[in-house]
Amino acid sequence: MTRKQRRTTFVVSGVTVLAVATLLILSAMRDSIVYFHSPTEVAAASFKIEDTIRIGGLVATDSVQRGGGETIFFSVTDMEATIPVEFTGILPDLFREGQGVVVEGTLDGSGTFIAKSVLAKHDENYMPPEVADALKKSGAWEEYQDGTMDTSDGPTARSKSDGES
């Protein structure tokens, strides 16, 4: 095999690999992209039931109901809109009322979000960027940062309790 032939083989196989790779990426992307939405956007827009989406916000105070067997109910809020969530499984250790959370799943017909996964974080001080964005959009970010936020529907104010010294 001459040098020229070898180079041609190299280029041709390289281009083929690239083409196959691009096709593969495009087709695989179609089914795996999960869009992120804030609770306000979810409440405003209508989604197809089969669309998997992510919602980020704070876990509303006094919204967590356990005790109905394996399924847990809670709400995710950005202080503008609140979305009820249903999740079957064990919640991450750092799941708390008033703290940031990202849930992934689908909406059912009645507006309840059926979560397939609840995104855990490893660190009390960590706020998923999506949640921070959702709060910034709804204007609740400043309040959250000051620790003066009230994430419940009731009158009691709740401060950001953990991890800050």
Added chain:
Amino acid sequence: MISEIGHFALALAVMVALLQAALPLIGAAKGNRALMELAVPTALAQALLVLIAFLALMYAFVTSDFSVEAVAHYSHTTKPLLYKISGVWGNHEGSMLLWALILALFGGSVAFFGKNLPLVLKARALGVQGLLGVSFLLFILFTSNPFQRLFPAWPNGNDLNPLLQDPGLAFHPPLLYGGYVGFSVAFSFAIAALIGGKVDAAWARWVRPWTLAAWVMLTLGIALGSYWAYYELGWGGWWFWDPVENASLMPWLVGTALLHSSIVVEKRNALRAWTILLAILTFSLSLLGTFLVRSGVLTSVHAFAVDPARGIFILAILILVIGGSLALFAWRAPSLKGGGLFAPVSREGALLINNVLLTAAAGMVLVGTLYPLVLESLNAGKISVGAPYFNMTFGVPMIPLLLLVPFGPILAWKRGDALGAVQRLYVAAGLAVLVLLVTLALTFDGPWLAALGIGLASWLMVGAIWEWAERVRLFRVPLAQSWRRIRGLSASAYGATFGHFGVGLTVLGIVGMTAWRTEIITVLELGESRELAGFTVTLKSVEDLAGYNYDGESGIFEVSKGRMTQNLQSEHRIYRVTGQPTTEVGLRTTPLGDLYVVLGDPQENSERPAWVARMYYNPLVSWIWLGALVMAFGGGLSLFDRRFRVGAPQKARAKTVPEAQGVSA
């Protein structure tokens, strides 16, 4: 006082690194011997200074000096000693110092053991190593000073995140960083070779031990991280295609390609420009990994609190290093033309296919990992790319690659004989098909893809052993003669056999875990049982728990099958200082599979006490990590190959590698 010494040593290290970067490079350009010879003492001094800084920080952690901010934020007097030490790198500042330390130690080792390297090459490589050192030391001093004092000092600290208080995670960062940063040596040598315009077999032989050492550490680091996520996070999975995991997988894939392509440079003097490019890409992806983890730009289950200013600094380093080295490559690579010719069917051809597929897989992972960032910066919405994307785009290049692995070592250099290779492997192929059919018969109701997967895993394992048997002509020549061949076989040949066998083991684990895993989530009252994969799991009791620095409750599950009975314990821990809860998994590991039980929340409104419990049966899962161990063992074995030792230039080199490993462990 000790902390000030550490801080001062760090500042001095920047100056020394600056000298290490500037003088030898100028010396090499001007042919000034005296300047070039400065590379060695400066590299050694830099390593020593960063080591002093690191030890000073460790001292502050061990003695619980809460006037140091990092210690106050991430340590506590009641923490066990091991976690006081691992707390040094359990936070951003300290982990960056560890990064810089490993970088400086690798540079120092090259200086120390490279007595017989050509002076110009050594001066340039150490100079580049010095440039990297300057950037990261400045980054630490300006944005992440671990010696920042607090006034007044805190009476006690905030404690380390309890999830990190785990033996697995104590050693995960040093190993992972050893891998990331270890590739800097290959990078520096590549840049040095580009400047000098000379890449040959000797160059490949000099670089190989460093690449191998880095690869071994990265393999172990990834495996340890994956195992930690498996047993500590309590989700029962071992890989989540999370951005941070992808960040460590990409340099591994390209680094694996580099290991294979540098063999071609060494033996056949071909693929030289490509190998240089791979060395640049491997380290660039390591830097990208550091950036992704440290900047927090991507939502990740592994993300910790971060500061955006730091992200921008690392991004600047990233752009400079990657942009600069690729520009240099584009300018100088044409001078590396030529090299040995080879037919498509040959050892070189097989290694080239290996390279193309591995880098293609890494490229796919890169696209999926960065795509959300690109979309977001274009304001096109926030997305995440799910596991199905990665499974598909990663699987497609991996399957042909794995099928071809056993052929590679059997093909001859330059011009191979495809038919002959098939003939030599037909017994191995037959055995693999037999395993496939047996699996199919045993699991006739299961997914047929799983049987194919098991067949593939056996093909890899039998293929690796078969290739070894061929080399020693087992049962074809008298045993005594085979024995001589067994002893005469080079360490790197054994390394390849173990490495490829390990891949087979890992594939076995992945297939078992993907195809046959069973899971139940259920509410259990005390004394209640459930059936899972032939086991009976009973919740026997839930007891209060008082640990070294945590309290909590512990669920005792009785597992029985036939005559076997065993208690598993899953804990809910609340760490006293932070109040942060963690879950400890109850695990029964056997070669056939793991039984994995997690105690969930108590039921609030039930009449009798009851808990949610989650149980998995994870078939063959431990082979995933054992396979990685075997791969790493193979890599380690290759380090002892004679060719790194025989002859004057390699004499000292063979010793360097255990040294480099010892440093990071």
